[in-house]
Amino acid sequence: MVQKVDKIWLDGKMIPWDEANVHVLTHTLHYGMGVFEGIRCYEGEGGRGAIFRLEEHIDRLYDSAHILLMKIPFPKNEILEACKEIFRVNKLKAGYLRPLVFMGDGEMGLHATSNKIRVAVIAWPWGTYLGDEGVKNGIRAKVSSFTRHHVNVTMTKSKAVANYVNSILAKREAMLAGYEETVMLDTEGYVSEASGENIFLVKKGRVLTPPTTSALQGITRDTVIELLQESGIRVKETHISRDELYIADEIFLTGTAAEITPVRELDDRSIGDGKPGPITRKVQQEFHDLVRGKNKKHPEWLAVL
């Protein structure tokens, strides 16, 4: 269960959590036309809360909406401010942040264009997504029987609500089979991403990641590429086959919710020696320090509350 807090920002107003309800004719509920973001806020040194890469997330939210021909009826700076304010009013210094843009009720049918575009900004406390144990020792994953989106079926640069049916099908399949996460292949059969994370592999000191053709252009992915490059490790974006993953020395997943999670086993094959490897550990540590403001390299990535 989501841990309830006091207030939710809905269409420009702070309202009590229990009053943030919608009508059953809400268009997005029926057809999935909506976009959202997942963002984290961390408590750093001195008890200071800061949202990680807030501007990049909000830029992606507006881009996602633009791709779906949805005009967000608020200027960006108002949404940026609401994202900070929701933590302040709820007296949270850390947690998960969920801006959601959706089509309200009014017209029904696929042709509807007059429905109000509505915006919610929600924050709640949220621990590790794939479990503390997974972050520490790695998770077991399974390649999905569900293919990741084709670039011309759904728009993969948009973090669209409807895109997540594909992710949920894959995630549930893996979990029902006893795994924690799934790795999805694209329509050509190359590795795309996990259900809610991007993927990296390490082989003989080289770091590879698939291009973001079918995968979401992850902000954690971008952060990791930057951190690795700053420490002299080049990351190559390239097509990766399923069996290249099997023989990798290390695999890790990146995402706002999952942060940096090692994969210790894929399709019942152990990855490397079955323990998180040195590059994964290094990236995890740097990311951990960066988001909490201990590593001062990128102050521009922290939006202090």
Ligand code: PMP
């Ligand atoms: N891929 C998918 C499908 C996702 O849902 C997410 C989470 N937003 C990611 C990758 C990682 O993106 P980010 O690092 O921006 O959270």
